[in-house]
Amino acid sequence: MLVKLGEDQKTDFASYFLKGDANYWWKSRKALEGEDIIAWDRFKELFLEKHFPCYVKNQMHIKFLELKHGSMSMTEYEAKFTELARFIPEQVNTEEKRAQRFLQGLRPWIRGQVAVFELTTYTAIVQKAMIIEEESEIPQKER
Structure with missing residues (x-):
């Protein structure tokens, strides 16, 4: 209730x-x-x-702007993105802004593969990036 x-x-x-x-x-x-x-x-x-003083908010803002996929798994990157995005709502206050900011932080080779689909929603970009990452790991697992 x-x-x-x-x-x-x-x-x-x-x-x-x-x-x-x-x-x-x-x-x-x-x-x-x-x-x-x-x-x-x-x-x-x-x-x-x-x-949550201003200096902490500023630190979170910087962390968000500097966030890159790097060596994190896609799941870890998406979780970190979501965690930091809540501190900087003006950077992700539309679906398109959120999607583009996430796309910018992806590893370049994944970003390139996702970009060709011209996706505009955050969920679609995350899902496609996860598939690409997972599929790229299959040949290594088969060896």
Whole structure:
């Protein structure tokens, strides 16, 4: 059963799960806010300011821009891409941007083979790249 929470309940619900230092931080921060009910948007703002400062966001941005398939498997590359992409939504806020950015990071020989299909969706590019990578490993396994 899906329960919809009101905006004022979201903060209470989320803060209930804070443990250790995060819980101590929230109790002192809530006292500083001076209000009984802290709006959900304000909670998110305060939480991210404390636990995800600008320098960390900038580091994630750089890691995402520098991400290359390299020696990772396609599965590992796709997982890392997805993990880092959430920190830089403006780089992947359309299906085409996401697909092109993923394609750019592929190993050149795989990128070349995928590019000829002129695919425009992220899922299609990932699937085709996985097939190409897997098929390229078959001759080595047969030896």
